[in-house]
Amino acid sequence: MDSLPVELLRLIFEYCDATTVQHLRLASSTLATVGYDYLIPPHFTSVEWRDDVKRLHSIASHDQLRSSIESITFNFAKVDEYSARHTSFFQHWLQEPEERNEILQDAWTRYYETEERGRGLPSFSSRGSLVEEAFKNIPRLTDLEITYTKCPYDIDVLKDVFLVRNCRKRDRVQACKNMNVIVSAIRHVRLSSLTIDQLPLELFKVADDRRHWFDCARSFASLSQLDLIIDPPPNLLPQARFRAINGLGHVLQFSPNLTRLSLGFHTYHNPLAKFALRFEDLLADFTFKKLTDLKLEGISCAEHDLRSFLTRHSATLARLRLGGRGLAKPYEMSIGGIHLYEGTWRSFFASLQGKLPRLERFHMEGDCEAGEIRTTSREVYKFHAVTDDNWGRPAATRPLRKTIDCLELERYLLRGGEYPKLAVPDD
Numbered sequence: 001m002d003s004l005p006v007e008l009l010r011l012i013f014e015y016c017d018a019t020t021v022q023h024l025r026l027a028s029s030t031l032a033t034v035g036y037d038y039l040i041p042p043h044f045t046s047v048e049w050r051d052d053v054k055r056l057h058s059i060a061s062h063d064q065l066r067s068s069i070e071s072i073t074f075n076f077a078k079v080d081e082y083s084a085r086h087t088s089f090f091q092h093w094l095q096e097p098e099e100r101n102e103i104l105q106d107a108w109t110r111y112y113e114t115e116e117r118g119r120g121l122p123s124f125s126s127r128g129s130l131v132e133e134a135f136k137n138i139p140r141l142t143d144l145e146i147t148y149t150k151c152p153y154d155i156d157v158l159k160d161v162f163l164v165r166n167c168r169k170r171d172r173v174q175a176c177k178n179m180n181v182i183v184s185a186i187r188h189v190r191l192s193s194l195t196i197d198q199l200p201l202e203l204f205k206v207a208d209d210r211r212h213w214f215d216c217a218r219s220f221a222s223l224s225q226l227d228l229i230i231d232p233p234p235n236l237l238p239q240a241r242f243r244a245i246n247g248l249g250h251v252l253q254f255s256p257n258l259t260r261l262s263l264g265f266h267t268y269h270n271p272l273a274k275f276a277l278r279f280e281d282l283l284a285d286f287t288f289k290k291l292t293d294l295k296l297e298g299i300s301c302a303e304h305d306l307r308s309f310l311t312r313h314s315a316t317l318a319r320l321r322l323g324g325r326g327l328a329k330p331y332e333m334s335i336g337g338i339h340l341y342e343g344t345w346r347s348f349f350a351s352l353q354g355k356l357p358r359l360e361r362f363h364m365e366g367d368c369e370a371g372e373i374r375t376t377s378r379e380v381y382k383f384h385a386v387t388d389d390n391w392g393r394p395a396a397t398r399p400l401r402k403t404i405d406c407l408e409l410e411r412y413l414l415r416g417g418e419y420p421k422l423a424v425p426d427d
Contacts, residue, residue: 006034009030009031009034010034010037012024013034013035013037013038014038016038018039018041021035021038021039022039025039036064036065037064037067037068039065039068040059040065040068040069041068042068042069042070042071043069043070043071043072043073044056044059044069044071044072044073045072045073045075046072046073046074046075047075047152048075048076048078048118048121048124048152049114049115049117049118049121049152049153050117050118051121053124053127053130053131053134054130056069056072056130056131056134057130057131057133057134059134060133060134060135060136060137060138061134061137066137066138066139067139067140068140069138069140069141070140070141070142070143071141071142071143071144071145072141072143072144072145073144073145073146073147074124074144074145074146074147074178074182075147075150075152076124076146076147076148076170076175076178077147077148077149077150077151077152077162077168077170078152078168078169078170079111079158079161079162079167079168079169080166080167080168080169083161083164083166083167084158084161084167085108087161087164087166087167088104088107088157088158088160088161089104091157091160091161092104092157103157104157107155107156107157107158108157110153110155111153111155111158114153114155123174124178124181125174125177125178125180125181127181128180128181128184128185131181131182131184131185132181132184132185132188134185135185135186135188135189136185136188138189141189141191142189142190142191142192142193143191143192143193143194144182144186144189144191144193144194144195145194145195145196146179146182146195146196146197146199147195147196147197147198148168148170148175148197148198149162149168149197149198150162150197163329163330164329164330165268165271165327165329170198172200172202172233175198175200176200176202176203176209179196179199179200179203180203180209180212183212183213183216184212184215186216186219187215187216187218187219188219189219190218190219190222191219191220191222191223192222192223192224192225193223193224193225193226193227194220194223194225194226194227195225195226195227195228196227196228196229197227197229198229198231198266199228199229199230199231200231200233201230201231201232201233201236201244201248202233202236202240202244203244203247204243204244204245204246204247204248204251205236205240205241205243205244205247210247210250213247213250213251214250214251214254216251216254217254220251220254220255221254221255221256221257222257223255223257223258224257224258224259224260224290225258225259225260225261226252226255226258226260226261226262227260227262228262228263228264229264229265229266229297230248230263230264230265230266230275231265231266231267231268232265232267232275233269234269234270242281245277245278245281245282246281246282248282249281249282249283249284249286252282252283252286253283253286255288256288256289256290257289257290258288258290258291259290259291259292259293260291260292260293260294261288261291261293261294261295262293262294262295262297262321262389263295263296263297264295264296264297264298264299264324264326264336265277265297265298265299266298266326266327266336267298267327268327271326271327271328271335272335272367274298274299274300274337274338274339275298275299275300276299276300276301276341277299277300277301278301278302278305279301279305279306279308279309280305283309285312287312287313288313288316289316290316291313291316291317292316292317292318292319293318293319294310294313294317294319294320294321295320295321295322295324295389296321296322296323296338297321297322297323297324297326297336297337297338297366298323298324298326298336298337298338299338299339300338300339300340300341301338301339301340301341302340302341302342302343303340303342303343303344303347303348303370304342304343306338306340306348307348307351307352307355310352310355310356311352311355311356314355314356314357314358315358316358317356317358317359318358318359318360318361319359319360319361319362319391320356320359320361320362320363321362321363321364321365321389322337322338322363322364322365322368323336323337323338323364323365323366323367323368323383324336324337324365324366324389325365325366325385326366333366333367333382333384333402333403334365334366334367334382334383334384334385335366335367336365336366337364337365337366337367337368337369337381337382337383338366338368339368339369339370340369340370340371341372343370344370344371344379345368345370345379345381346379346419348370349409349412349413349419350419352413353413353416354416356413359413359414360414361391361410362406362409362410362413362414363385363386363387363391363406363410364381364383364406364409365383365384365385365386365406366382366383367380367381367382368380368381368382368383369381381404381422382402382403382404383403383404383405383406384403384404384405386405386406386407404422408420408421408422409422
Protein backbone atom coordinates (compact mmCIF):
# COMPACT_ATOMS: atom_id res chain seq x y z
CA MET A 1 0.00 0.00 0.00
CA ASP A 2 2.98 2.29 0.59
CA SER A 3 3.72 2.13 -3.15
CA LEU A 4 0.44 3.82 -4.06
CA PRO A 5 0.59 7.47 -5.18
CA VAL A 6 -0.07 10.03 -2.46
CA GLU A 7 -3.17 11.19 -4.34
CA LEU A 8 -4.74 7.72 -4.01
CA LEU A 9 -3.81 7.50 -0.35
CA ARG A 10 -5.52 10.84 0.26
CA LEU A 11 -8.60 9.58 -1.57
CA ILE A 12 -8.69 6.54 0.74
CA PHE A 13 -8.43 8.70 3.85
CA GLU A 14 -11.32 10.87 2.65
CA TYR A 15 -13.64 7.87 2.96
CA CYS A 16 -12.51 6.99 6.49
CA ASP A 17 -14.09 8.06 9.76
CA ALA A 18 -11.99 9.41 12.64
CA THR A 19 -11.39 6.00 14.26
CA THR A 20 -10.38 4.38 10.96
CA VAL A 21 -7.96 7.22 10.21
CA GLN A 22 -6.22 6.62 13.53
CA HIS A 23 -5.90 2.88 12.89
CA LEU A 24 -4.77 3.32 9.29
CA ARG A 25 -1.99 5.68 10.32
CA LEU A 26 -0.50 2.92 12.47
CA ALA A 27 0.05 0.70 9.42
CA SER A 28 3.15 2.47 8.11
CA SER A 29 5.18 5.65 8.28
CA THR A 30 3.90 6.73 4.85
CA LEU A 31 0.27 6.37 5.90
CA ALA A 32 1.05 8.12 9.18
CA THR A 33 2.45 11.11 7.28
CA VAL A 34 -0.39 11.33 4.74
CA GLY A 35 -3.01 10.76 7.42
CA TYR A 36 -1.92 13.75 9.49
CA ASP A 37 -4.20 16.01 7.47
CA TYR A 38 -7.21 13.81 8.29
CA LEU A 39 -6.74 13.46 12.05
CA ILE A 40 -8.73 16.61 12.75
CA PRO A 41 -11.95 17.27 10.78
CA PRO A 42 -12.19 20.73 9.20
CA HIS A 43 -15.14 21.68 11.41
CA PHE A 44 -14.54 21.98 15.18
CA THR A 45 -17.48 22.03 17.61
CA SER A 46 -17.07 23.28 21.17
CA VAL A 47 -19.60 22.45 23.90
CA GLU A 48 -19.45 23.40 27.55
CA TRP A 49 -19.67 19.88 29.03
CA ARG A 50 -16.28 18.99 27.44
CA ASP A 51 -12.96 20.73 27.86
CA ASP A 52 -13.03 21.84 24.23
CA VAL A 53 -11.27 25.15 24.90
CA LYS A 54 -8.15 23.31 26.00
CA ARG A 55 -8.46 20.90 23.08
CA LEU A 56 -8.80 23.77 20.60
CA HIS A 57 -5.77 25.47 22.11
CA SER A 58 -3.75 22.25 21.86
CA ILE A 59 -4.64 21.80 18.20
CA ALA A 60 -3.78 25.42 17.44
CA SER A 61 -0.38 24.91 19.12
CA HIS A 62 0.48 21.96 16.86
CA ASP A 63 2.48 22.89 13.77
CA GLN A 64 0.77 20.37 11.49
CA LEU A 65 -2.73 20.04 12.94
CA ARG A 66 -3.52 23.76 13.22
CA SER A 67 -4.11 24.02 9.46
CA SER A 68 -6.87 21.40 9.57
CA ILE A 69 -9.51 23.63 11.18
CA GLU A 70 -11.50 25.78 8.77
CA SER A 71 -14.70 26.41 10.75
CA ILE A 72 -15.71 26.50 14.42
CA THR A 73 -19.05 26.27 16.23
CA PHE A 74 -19.30 27.41 19.84
CA ASN A 75 -22.43 25.83 21.29
CA PHE A 76 -23.51 27.41 24.60
CA ALA A 77 -27.04 25.98 24.62
CA LYS A 78 -28.45 24.69 27.89
CA VAL A 79 -31.54 22.67 28.77
CA ASP A 80 -34.38 24.00 30.87
CA GLU A 81 -34.87 20.66 32.59
CA TYR A 82 -38.35 21.32 33.97
CA SER A 83 -39.87 22.34 30.62
CA ALA A 84 -37.86 19.77 28.68
CA ARG A 85 -39.05 16.88 30.84
CA HIS A 86 -42.70 17.82 30.36
CA THR A 87 -42.25 18.44 26.64
CA SER A 88 -40.42 15.16 26.06
CA PHE A 89 -43.20 13.28 27.85
CA PHE A 90 -45.93 14.75 25.65
CA GLN A 91 -43.85 14.30 22.49
CA HIS A 92 -43.89 10.54 23.23
CA TRP A 93 -47.45 10.45 24.54
CA LEU A 94 -48.78 8.15 21.80
CA GLN A 95 -46.22 5.43 22.43
CA GLU A 96 -46.81 2.43 24.66
CA PRO A 97 -46.09 3.38 28.30
CA GLU A 98 -43.31 0.81 28.69
CA GLU A 99 -41.61 1.91 25.50
CA ARG A 100 -42.03 5.60 26.37
CA ASN A 101 -40.58 5.15 29.85
CA GLU A 102 -37.60 3.25 28.50
CA ILE A 103 -36.81 5.89 25.88
CA LEU A 104 -37.13 8.82 28.28
CA GLN A 105 -35.24 7.15 31.11
CA ASP A 106 -32.36 6.29 28.80
CA ALA A 107 -32.27 9.85 27.40
CA TRP A 108 -32.25 11.58 30.77
CA THR A 109 -29.73 9.15 32.24
CA ARG A 110 -27.37 9.94 29.37
CA TYR A 111 -28.01 13.66 29.91
CA TYR A 112 -27.09 13.48 33.63
CA GLU A 113 -23.99 11.43 32.86
CA THR A 114 -22.91 13.96 30.25
CA GLU A 115 -23.47 16.90 32.57
CA GLU A 116 -21.55 15.16 35.34
CA ARG A 117 -18.49 14.94 33.08
CA GLY A 118 -18.55 18.70 32.71
CA ARG A 119 -18.73 19.55 36.40
CA GLY A 120 -15.62 21.24 37.71
CA LEU A 121 -14.53 22.64 34.35
CA PRO A 122 -13.68 26.36 34.40
CA SER A 123 -16.19 28.66 32.75
CA PHE A 124 -15.66 29.64 29.12
CA SER A 125 -15.46 33.35 29.98
CA SER A 126 -12.53 32.71 32.35
CA ARG A 127 -10.41 31.24 29.56
CA GLY A 128 -10.28 34.20 27.21
CA SER A 129 -6.50 34.08 26.87
CA LEU A 130 -6.60 30.47 25.63
CA VAL A 131 -9.31 31.24 23.09
CA GLU A 132 -7.49 34.32 21.81
CA GLU A 133 -4.18 32.49 21.52
CA ALA A 134 -5.89 29.65 19.66
CA PHE A 135 -7.46 32.04 17.14
CA LYS A 136 -4.06 33.62 16.51
CA ASN A 137 -2.67 30.25 15.45
CA ILE A 138 -5.45 28.88 13.21
CA PRO A 139 -4.48 30.20 9.77
CA ARG A 140 -7.34 28.68 7.74
CA LEU A 141 -10.26 29.63 10.00
CA THR A 142 -12.90 31.34 7.85
CA ASP A 143 -16.33 30.29 9.22
CA LEU A 144 -17.57 30.90 12.76
CA GLU A 145 -20.89 30.04 14.39
CA ILE A 146 -22.10 30.89 17.90
CA THR A 147 -25.32 29.17 18.91
CA TYR A 148 -27.67 29.00 21.87
CA THR A 149 -30.49 27.16 20.10
CA LYS A 150 -28.93 23.90 18.87
CA CYS A 151 -28.87 20.82 21.05
CA PRO A 152 -25.34 20.25 22.45
CA TYR A 153 -25.99 16.57 23.15
CA ASP A 154 -26.13 13.58 20.83
CA ILE A 155 -29.44 12.51 22.38
CA ASP A 156 -32.46 12.26 20.07
CA VAL A 157 -35.03 13.09 22.76
CA LEU A 158 -33.25 16.33 23.65
CA LYS A 159 -32.77 17.21 19.98
CA ASP A 160 -36.55 17.12 19.62
CA VAL A 161 -37.29 19.24 22.69
CA PHE A 162 -34.70 21.83 21.67
CA LEU A 163 -37.03 22.81 18.82
CA VAL A 164 -39.34 24.27 21.49
CA ARG A 165 -38.09 27.63 22.77
CA ASN A 166 -39.34 27.02 26.34
CA CYS A 167 -36.97 24.08 26.69
CA ARG A 168 -33.87 26.23 26.28
CA LYS A 169 -32.46 28.49 28.97
CA ARG A 170 -29.74 31.12 29.03
CA ASP A 171 -28.02 33.43 31.49
CA ARG A 172 -27.86 36.80 29.69
CA VAL A 173 -24.99 38.11 31.81
CA GLN A 174 -22.90 35.00 31.17
CA ALA A 175 -23.86 35.08 27.48
CA CYS A 176 -22.47 38.62 27.19
CA LYS A 177 -19.21 37.57 28.85
CA ASN A 178 -18.83 34.59 26.51
CA MET A 179 -19.55 36.76 23.49
CA ASN A 180 -16.92 39.30 24.53
CA VAL A 181 -14.31 36.53 24.80
CA ILE A 182 -15.02 35.30 21.28
CA VAL A 183 -15.25 38.75 19.73
CA SER A 184 -11.92 39.71 21.30
CA ALA A 185 -10.40 36.69 19.55
CA ILE A 186 -12.10 37.32 16.18
CA ARG A 187 -9.85 40.30 15.50
CA HIS A 188 -6.97 37.90 14.89
CA VAL A 189 -8.62 36.10 11.95
CA ARG A 190 -10.16 36.97 8.59
CA LEU A 191 -13.64 35.45 8.46
CA SER A 192 -15.79 34.86 5.40
CA SER A 193 -18.96 33.92 7.33
CA LEU A 194 -20.28 34.63 10.83
CA THR A 195 -23.49 33.23 12.34
CA ILE A 196 -24.91 34.13 15.76
CA ASP A 197 -28.41 32.91 16.57
CA GLN A 198 -29.11 34.73 19.86
CA LEU A 199 -27.04 37.89 20.16
CA PRO A 200 -27.87 40.11 23.18
CA LEU A 201 -28.64 43.60 21.89
CA GLU A 202 -27.35 45.25 25.09
CA LEU A 203 -23.78 44.39 24.05
CA PHE A 204 -23.86 47.33 21.67
CA LYS A 205 -24.87 49.99 24.19
CA VAL A 206 -22.06 49.66 26.75
CA ALA A 207 -18.77 51.32 25.83
CA ASP A 208 -16.51 48.49 27.00
CA ASP A 209 -18.57 45.87 25.16
CA ARG A 210 -18.83 47.96 21.99
CA ARG A 211 -15.05 48.34 21.93
CA HIS A 212 -14.58 44.58 21.45
CA TRP A 213 -16.73 44.72 18.33
CA PHE A 214 -15.19 47.90 16.97
CA ASP A 215 -11.74 46.30 17.23
CA CYS A 216 -12.90 43.65 14.72
CA ALA A 217 -13.21 46.01 11.75
CA ARG A 218 -10.33 44.29 9.92
CA SER A 219 -11.82 40.83 10.36
CA PHE A 220 -15.35 41.89 9.43
CA ALA A 221 -14.10 43.53 6.24
CA SER A 222 -13.55 40.08 4.74
CA LEU A 223 -17.06 38.80 5.56
CA SER A 224 -19.22 37.73 2.65
CA GLN A 225 -22.00 36.16 4.77
CA LEU A 226 -23.44 37.48 8.04
CA ASP A 227 -26.40 35.86 9.83
CA LEU A 228 -27.49 37.59 13.04
CA ILE A 229 -30.49 36.91 15.26
CA ILE A 230 -30.72 39.72 17.81
CA ASP A 231 -32.26 39.12 21.23
CA PRO A 232 -33.48 42.45 22.71
CA PRO A 233 -33.68 42.66 26.54
CA PRO A 234 -37.10 43.13 28.19
CA ASN A 235 -36.38 46.68 29.40
CA LEU A 236 -34.41 49.05 27.21
CA LEU A 237 -34.86 52.79 27.65
CA PRO A 238 -35.07 54.94 24.47
CA GLN A 239 -31.57 56.41 24.79
CA ALA A 240 -29.99 53.03 25.47
CA ARG A 241 -32.04 51.52 22.64
CA PHE A 242 -30.80 54.13 20.15
CA ARG A 243 -27.21 53.64 21.30
CA ALA A 244 -27.50 49.86 20.91
CA ILE A 245 -28.97 50.12 17.40
CA ASN A 246 -26.33 52.67 16.47
CA GLY A 247 -23.58 50.33 17.72
CA LEU A 248 -25.05 47.39 15.80
CA GLY A 249 -25.17 49.56 12.69
CA HIS A 250 -21.50 50.43 13.04
CA VAL A 251 -20.64 46.73 13.18
CA LEU A 252 -22.71 46.04 10.07
CA GLN A 253 -20.88 48.81 8.24
CA PHE A 254 -17.57 47.11 9.00
CA SER A 255 -18.71 44.47 6.46
CA PRO A 256 -18.94 46.34 3.13
CA ASN A 257 -18.25 43.19 1.09
CA LEU A 258 -21.28 41.21 2.24
CA THR A 259 -23.09 39.23 -0.44
CA ARG A 260 -25.53 37.63 2.01
CA LEU A 261 -27.10 39.35 5.02
CA SER A 262 -29.70 37.87 7.35
CA LEU A 263 -30.90 40.12 10.17
CA GLY A 264 -33.64 39.02 12.54
CA PHE A 265 -35.01 39.97 15.96
CA HIS A 266 -36.34 37.31 18.35
CA THR A 267 -37.94 38.85 21.43
CA TYR A 268 -37.84 35.93 23.86
CA HIS A 269 -39.68 37.87 26.58
CA ASN A 270 -42.61 38.38 24.15
CA PRO A 271 -42.35 35.99 21.17
CA LEU A 272 -45.19 37.60 19.18
CA ALA A 273 -43.77 41.12 19.46
CA LYS A 274 -41.91 42.83 16.64
CA PHE A 275 -38.87 45.01 17.24
CA ALA A 276 -39.36 48.61 16.10
CA LEU A 277 -36.48 49.44 13.78
CA ARG A 278 -35.55 52.50 11.73
CA PHE A 279 -33.06 51.72 8.99
CA GLU A 280 -32.07 55.38 9.12
CA ASP A 281 -30.86 54.87 12.70
CA LEU A 282 -29.24 51.52 11.90
CA LEU A 283 -27.35 52.26 8.69
CA ALA A 284 -28.17 55.85 7.67
CA ASP A 285 -27.53 55.86 3.90
CA PHE A 286 -24.93 53.07 3.93
CA THR A 287 -25.15 50.56 1.05
CA PHE A 288 -23.72 47.05 0.75
CA LYS A 289 -22.33 47.26 -2.78
CA LYS A 290 -22.19 43.47 -3.36
CA LEU A 291 -25.36 42.34 -1.56
CA THR A 292 -27.27 39.67 -3.50
CA ASP A 293 -29.19 37.87 -0.70
CA LEU A 294 -31.14 39.65 2.05
CA LYS A 295 -33.40 38.36 4.80
CA LEU A 296 -35.23 40.51 7.37
CA GLU A 297 -37.26 38.98 10.19
CA GLY A 298 -39.24 40.04 13.24
CA ILE A 299 -39.16 43.82 12.78
CA SER A 300 -41.65 46.68 12.76
CA CYS A 301 -40.79 49.53 10.43
CA ALA A 302 -42.20 52.24 8.18
CA GLU A 303 -43.08 51.51 4.56
CA HIS A 304 -40.95 54.31 3.11
CA ASP A 305 -37.97 53.38 5.30
CA LEU A 306 -38.03 49.72 4.23
CA ARG A 307 -38.53 50.66 0.57
CA SER A 308 -35.63 53.09 0.67
CA PHE A 309 -33.35 50.44 2.18
CA LEU A 310 -34.27 47.88 -0.50
CA THR A 311 -34.03 50.20 -3.48
CA ARG A 312 -30.54 51.31 -2.39
CA HIS A 313 -29.48 47.73 -3.13
CA SER A 314 -31.41 47.37 -6.39
CA ALA A 315 -28.21 47.13 -8.47
CA THR A 316 -27.23 43.79 -6.89
CA LEU A 317 -30.19 42.36 -4.90
CA ALA A 318 -31.21 39.02 -6.44
CA ARG A 319 -32.99 37.18 -3.62
CA LEU A 320 -35.17 38.77 -0.93
CA ARG A 321 -36.85 37.18 2.08
CA LEU A 322 -39.19 39.10 4.38
CA GLY A 323 -40.18 37.29 7.58
CA GLY A 324 -39.44 33.81 8.88
CA ARG A 325 -40.28 31.20 11.50
CA GLY A 326 -39.43 33.46 14.42
CA LEU A 327 -39.85 31.75 17.80
CA ALA A 328 -42.72 29.56 16.64
CA LYS A 329 -42.97 26.07 18.09
CA PRO A 330 -42.85 23.16 15.63
CA TYR A 331 -46.65 22.85 15.45
CA GLU A 332 -47.33 26.62 15.26
CA MET A 333 -47.53 28.91 12.27
CA SER A 334 -44.54 31.15 11.58
CA ILE A 335 -44.47 34.24 13.82
CA GLY A 336 -41.36 36.02 12.54
CA GLY A 337 -43.14 38.29 10.09
CA ILE A 338 -42.78 42.01 9.34
CA HIS A 339 -45.08 44.76 10.63
CA LEU A 340 -45.50 48.12 8.90
CA TYR A 341 -46.47 50.69 11.51
CA GLU A 342 -46.75 53.28 8.76
CA GLY A 343 -48.00 52.66 5.21
CA THR A 344 -49.55 49.57 3.61
CA TRP A 345 -48.27 46.40 2.00
CA ARG A 346 -50.24 47.08 -1.16
CA SER A 347 -48.58 50.44 -1.74
CA PHE A 348 -45.22 49.00 -0.69
CA PHE A 349 -45.25 46.25 -3.31
CA ALA A 350 -46.77 48.52 -5.96
CA SER A 351 -44.00 51.05 -5.41
CA LEU A 352 -41.33 48.37 -5.91
CA GLN A 353 -42.55 47.60 -9.42
CA GLY A 354 -39.51 47.97 -11.71
CA LYS A 355 -37.32 49.20 -8.83
CA LEU A 356 -35.53 45.86 -8.27
CA PRO A 357 -34.43 44.90 -11.79
CA ARG A 358 -32.07 42.09 -10.71
CA LEU A 359 -34.53 40.39 -8.36
CA GLU A 360 -34.87 36.67 -9.16
CA ARG A 361 -36.64 35.27 -6.08
CA PHE A 362 -38.91 36.68 -3.38
CA HIS A 363 -40.30 34.99 -0.28
CA MET A 364 -42.56 36.17 2.53
CA GLU A 365 -43.32 34.24 5.71
CA GLY A 366 -45.02 34.75 9.05
CA ASP A 367 -47.54 37.17 10.52
CA CYS A 368 -47.27 40.26 8.31
CA GLU A 369 -49.40 43.26 9.23
CA ALA A 370 -49.75 46.92 8.30
CA GLY A 371 -51.52 49.76 10.05
CA GLU A 372 -52.90 50.39 13.51
CA ILE A 373 -55.26 47.94 15.19
CA ARG A 374 -58.21 50.36 15.19
CA THR A 375 -57.99 51.40 11.52
CA THR A 376 -60.31 49.98 8.86
CA SER A 377 -57.47 49.80 6.32
CA ARG A 378 -55.46 47.44 8.51
CA GLU A 379 -53.86 44.54 6.59
CA VAL A 380 -53.26 41.17 8.23
CA TYR A 381 -51.65 38.29 6.33
CA LYS A 382 -50.32 34.97 7.59
CA PHE A 383 -47.88 33.36 5.18
CA HIS A 384 -46.61 29.81 5.42
CA ALA A 385 -43.17 28.88 4.14
CA VAL A 386 -42.75 27.93 0.50
CA THR A 387 -38.97 27.44 0.59
CA ASP A 388 -36.29 27.24 3.24
CA ASP A 389 -33.60 29.88 3.69
CA ASN A 390 -31.46 28.23 1.01
CA TRP A 391 -34.35 28.44 -1.50
CA GLY A 392 -35.00 24.70 -1.44
CA ARG A 393 -38.27 23.03 -0.56
CA PRO A 394 -38.85 23.04 3.22
CA ALA A 395 -38.76 19.76 5.10
CA ALA A 396 -42.42 20.10 6.14
CA THR A 397 -44.56 21.77 3.49
CA ARG A 398 -48.02 21.10 4.92
CA PRO A 399 -49.67 24.53 5.35
CA LEU A 400 -51.67 25.30 8.45
CA ARG A 401 -55.25 26.53 8.37
CA LYS A 402 -55.77 30.23 7.80
CA THR A 403 -52.39 30.68 6.10
CA ILE A 404 -51.50 31.54 2.50
CA ASP A 405 -48.37 31.38 0.35
CA CYS A 406 -46.42 34.22 -1.25
CA LEU A 407 -46.19 32.82 -4.79
CA GLU A 408 -48.57 35.38 -6.27
CA LEU A 409 -46.64 38.20 -4.62
CA GLU A 410 -43.41 36.82 -6.06
CA ARG A 411 -44.99 36.70 -9.52
CA TYR A 412 -46.25 40.26 -9.09
CA LEU A 413 -42.81 41.61 -8.16
CA LEU A 414 -40.95 39.72 -10.87
CA ARG A 415 -43.39 39.95 -13.78
CA GLY A 416 -45.86 42.72 -12.96
CA GLY A 417 -49.55 42.54 -13.82
CA GLU A 418 -52.48 42.98 -11.45
CA TYR A 419 -51.97 43.10 -7.72
CA PRO A 420 -52.81 39.62 -6.32
CA LYS A 421 -55.79 38.90 -4.10
CA LEU A 422 -54.25 37.76 -0.83
CA ALA A 423 -57.38 36.20 0.58
CA VAL A 424 -57.20 33.84 3.53
CA PRO A 425 -58.78 30.48 2.64
CA ASP A 426 -62.03 29.49 4.37
CA ASP A 427 -62.11 26.66 6.91
